[in-house]
Amino acid sequence: MTADPADVDEAVLDVVEDIPVGRVSTYGAVGRLVGVGPRRVARALSRGGAAVPWYRVVRADGTPAEPVRARQLELLAAEGVPVRRGRVDLDAVRWPED
Structure with a gap:
């Protein structure tokens, strides 16, 4: 059975809302928590991300x-997130921690 797209969107937004201030996650990490791929996370954020701190989700290489x-x-x-040469220092602020 395939998950309802609205349920997937809501699950993604719930996870993103839980990212603490000053911390950053990746599309892939959020996807693993929800059970979807990184592109599906991006799609959910493009649809309804304005309601959550969407900016705390970056690509796997730390780029926005x-x-x-x-x-x-x-x-x-x-929020004090360290950025060097246009990339977030994920080692310093990754959420959730591995």
Whole structure:
């Protein structure tokens, strides 16, 4: 049985809402917690991410999503997230910790 897309979206948003201030997760890590792939996480955030701290989710290499890059880096900097050369220092702020 396939999960209802709205349920998957809600599960993704619930996980993203739990990312603490000053911490960052990846699309893949959120996906593993929900049981979906990273692209499905991105789709859920593009649909309803404005209601949660979407900017705390980055690519596996620590880079922000290109369409929102400047805004995402600005919001992360406001939370004290370390960024070097346009990449979040995931070793310092990864959530959940491995």
